[in-house]
Amino acid sequence: MKEVKLFLGPQHPGMHGNYSVHMYVDGDIIKKAYPLPGMLHRGFEKLMERRLWMGNIALIPRICVVEPDINEMVYAMGIEKLGNIEVPERAHWIRMIILELARIAIHLMSFGGIGGPTGLYTASYWSIADRDLILDIFEKITGARVYHMYIVAGGVRKDLPEGIEEEIIGLLDYLEKRLPEYEELILKNPIIHARLKDNILLPEEVVWELGVTGIGMRSAVDKEYDIRKVKPYARYDQVEFDVPFGPYSDAYTRVSYKPIEIRQSIRIIRQSLEKMPKEGPVRVKISTGSALRWTVPAGMVYPVIESARGEYGYLMVSDGSEMPYRIAVRGASYPQGLLGVEKYLPGHRIDDASLWMDTMGVCAPEIDR
Amino acid sequence: MKIISNNSKTDKEDMRKIWEKIGDYFRANSIWMKWYCTGCGAIELPPTMTSRFDMERLGMGPMATPRQADVLLITGYLSSKTLRRIIYSYEQMQDPKYVVGFGSCTINGGIYYDSYATMKQLDNYLPVDLYIAGCMPRPEAVMNGFDTLISMIKKGEANGWKHYKENYDWYSRNQLHSLGEVYVKDEFHE
Amino acid sequence: MNSMNSIYENLKSKFNILGVDYPDDMQMAIDLDEKDIHTVIVYLKSIGYTQLSMLTCVDWIKEGVFQLVYIVFNWDNGIHILVRTKLDRENPKFRTIVEIYPGAQFYERDVHEFFGVEFEGNEISYKNLFLELWDDMPPMRKDFDPQKYSDEKYAAREYKSKFISEVGGEK
Numbered sequence: 135m136k137e138v139k140l141f142l143g144p145q146h147p148g149m150h151g152n153y154s155v156h157m158y159v160d161g162d163i164i165k166k167a168y169p170l171p172g173m174l175h176r177g178f179e180k181l182m183e184r185r186l187w188m189g190n191i192a193l194i195p196r197i198c199v200v201e202p203d204i205n206e207m208v209y210a211m212g213i214e215k216l217g218n219i220e221v222p223e224r225a226h227w228i229r230m231i232i233l234e235l236a237r238i239a240i241h242l243m244s245f246g247g248i249g250g251p252t253g254l255y256t257a258s259y260w261s262i263a264d265r266d267l268i269l270d271i272f273e274k275i276t277g278a279r280v281y282h283m284y285i286v287a288g289g290v291r292k293d294l295p296e297g298i299e300e301e302i303i304g305l306l307d308y309l310e311k312r313l314p315e316y317e318e319l320i321l322k323n324p325i326i327h328a329r330l331k332d333n334i335l336l337p338e339e340v341v342w343e344l345g346v347t348g349i350g351m352r353s354a355v356d357k358e359y360d361i362r363k364v365k366p367y368a369r370y371d372q373v374e375f376d377v378p379f380g381p382y383s384d385a386y387t388r389v390s391y392k393p394i395e396i397r398q399s400i401r402i403i404r405q406s407l408e409k410m411p412k413e414g415p416v417r418v419k420i421s422t423g424s425a426l427r428w429t430v431p432a433g434m435v436y437p438v439i440e441s442a443r444g445e446y447g448y449l450m451v452s453d454g455s456e457m458p459y460r461i462a463v464r465g466a467s468y469p470q471g472l473l474g475v476e477k478y479l480p481g482h483r484i485d486d487a488s489l490w491m492d493t494m495g496v497c498a499p500e501i502d503r
Numbered sequence: 504m505k506i507i508s509n510n511s512k513t514d515k516e517d518m519r520k521i522w523e524k525i526g527d528y529f530r531a532n533s534i535w536m537k538w539y540c541t542g543c544g545a546i547e548l549p550p551t552m553t554s555r556f557d558m559e560r561l562g563m564g565p566m567a568t569p570r571q572a573d574v575l576l577i578t579g580y581l582s583s584k585t586l587r588r589i590i591y592s593y594e595q596m597q598d599p600k601y602v603v604g605f606g607s608c609t610i611n612g613g614i615y616y617d618s619y620a621t622m623k624q625l626d627n628y629l630p631v632d633l634y635i636a637g638c639m640p641r642p643e644a645v646m647n648g649f650d651t652l653i654s655m656i657k658k659g660e661a662n663g664w665k666h667y668k669e670n671y672d673w674y675s676r677n678q679l680h681s682l683g684e685v686y687v688k689d690e691f692h693e
Numbered sequence: 694m695n696s697m698n699s700i701y702e703n704l705k706s707k708f709n710i711l712g713v714d715y716p717d718d719m720q721m722a723i724d725l726d727e728k729d730i731h732t733v734i735v736y737l738k739s740i741g742y743t744q745l746s747m748l749t750c751v752d753w754i755k756e757g758v759f760q761l762v763y764i765v766f767n768w769d770n771g772i773h774i775l776v777r778t779k780l781d782r783e784n785p786k787f788r789t790i791v792e793i794y795p796g797a798q799f800y801e802r803d804v805h806e807f808f809g810v811e812f813e814g815n816e817i818s819y820k821n822l823f824l825e826l827w828d829d830m831p832p833m834r835k836d837f838d839p840q841k842y843s844d845e846k847y848a849a850r851e852y853k854s855k856f857i858s859e860v861g862g863e864k
Binding site for chain 2: 823824825826828829832837839840842843846847848849850
């Protein structure tokens with residue numbers, strides 16, 4: 135038998151982002167696979183050491199392109215913990231609304247991602263158009279579509295604009311109406327059943343071996359392992375929501391959890407809009423002296439939040455100066471994107487490789503940093 | 504390092520032959536964009552491609568292989584590792600071919616001006632026909648940029664590919680200076 | 694906080710802990726001598742800290758040490774433990790933990806690439822992963838100057854006019 139070398143990416147329609155996998159195939163079975171990250175490497179961790187604490191706010195959203203808000207939240211949480219800053223009550227709730235809207239947006243985007251490898255392009259066309267409605271809301275709140283720079287240390291940059299609550303509720307109503315259609319289109323589609331059911335399994339041992347978190351972990355270990363439940367940040371302990379979990383993780387289960395998570399996010403946003411204080415400050419002044427050159431007390435802290443792909447955190451080290459001493463990024467897809475590809479992609483078929491990347495939730499920019 | 508301007512044609516006179524004009528007319532109305540997400544600007548391409556903004560209205564569509572594509576989009580920051588792949592892809596593309604640089608990172612390095620991994624000026628390495636400013640450009644700006652590209656092709660102004668052939672030594676020298684070696688060695692993991 | 698104290702007391706009774714810090718209410722950082730790292734990590738894994746969240750390195754150039762930080766996480770009680778140790782900066786060498794946490798393989802490769810710390814027993818980590826044809830010192834070390842490297846390698850755009858002086862700002 136002759137082994138042939140095949141490249142999946144970086145220039146490949148089935149590859150999401152600038153990422154590459156080198157595969158040795160025999161027939162159409164992958165025998166060996168090597169991940170090749172680094173095409174998106176910008177040296178963020180070094181650049182962050184060279185910027186002021188303030189200047190980093192513009193830099194960090196760019197670490198994860200599809201879901202930028204988690205970076206802002208982790209960074210803000212880290213500074214607040216190091217500096218013992220109490221965030222105003224209203225800001226906590228606004229942050230939750232932003233984070234959950236972002237979670238809905240990335241889940242919709244990943245429906246679009248499933249369209250390419252399976253050939254079900256309708257899914258991409260629908261979900262990316264619906265995601266754009268969320269970006270419109272973001273634009274009204276923050277002024278930007280993708281990189282918001284909205285969640286800052288000490289609260290949020292500015293208050294919600296007037297009348298945005300009705301618009302958010304209108305959007306949620308619309309999405310709730312659309313979700314059954316998505317389920318009809320995607321989850322009940324025979325193409326999806328044929329390609330995803332009992333394919334790309336993720337057993338519990340592999341979860342622990344690699345350190346996979348997020349949907350992949352919850353669908354395999356049958357426990358509610360979600361950072362929002364295990365160690366709540368913001369005000370997640372004051373809202374009611376469920377996390378989908380189960381004992382059997384194939385590609386189909388992982389995709390089918392996404393609409394459930396969207397429903398729960400909608401539930402969280404509705405409760406937040408109801409429970410949040412209607413007025414009050416949204417940002418505390420954390421600086422003494424100059425507005426831009428503030429300092430953060432020395433220390434080392436590891437703030438974590440639950441992103442759409444799992445545990446996302448920074449190790450933040452401050453030496454008390456105007457710039458961070460060291461910030462290390464734990465990308466949520468680091469375990470499955472590197473070791474997972476190398477160990478567990480072999481054995482699958484070539485055409486399942488990009489489905490593997492998509493349903494495991496591999497996000498190239500946060501691996502490369 | 505001296506910078507050679509792309510717009511070497513200063514006179515207004517249209518030097519194209521009649522069949523070239525006809526060819527350019529048809530090229531401008533059917534553009535295949537190469538499907539390569541090189542940086543963060545690519546996140547605004549799905550909305551541009553799909554139902555919200557729908558660039559197929561302009562006669563543009565994505566194309567999976569470099570050999571059949573007309574436009575190479577450099578969507579944002581360009582790391583040295585990506586640049587090697589992009590040079591490979593660009594040289595595989597058939598003439599005529601166009602390069603569009605997205606965002607401030609391709610223009611002057613943008614927010615990554617002091618990064619050890621990213622290029623600061625794309626037109627040192629590849630002939631850029633058009634830059635779309637912004638970080639990142641909105642879908643409207645992308646559509647507008649494509650519209651400009653189409654009218655440039657119609658007028659015969661998008662001549663970056665000719666420029667690349669004429670000044671290949673200069674481009675090649677710049678590429679070697681920044682990359683050390685353009686040849687991709689992907690055997691490092693074995 | 695109570696549970697964290699009991700964990701600390703438990704660890705202290707078994708191992709020689711050089712220092713402890715509580716950066717957050719669900720986090721504990723312990724400093725260890727480098728020879729104790731493996732035993733402590735094996736013990737932590739056996740009592741429920743089944744996930745290695747991260748392994749990274751901090752360059753304390755003034756003290757002349759690299760600080761390795763192993764972050765382990767217990768999903769059942771939600772506690773992160775930061776296990777820290779210091780290595781000599783001149784000849785940074787350590788033993789791998791791949792046998793304990795297989796997921797550490799690429800973190801070790803990462804640390805080797807960006808700091809130059811060698812992990813014995815994980816030979817694959819000596820190959821570069823992110824940087825291709827890298828020709829300088831490991832870039833995350835504090836004495837590496839990315840601006841200088843970037844200026845040498847990548848030509849910057851030259852602007853014909855100085856915009857700042859034109860709008861009447863600084864000269």
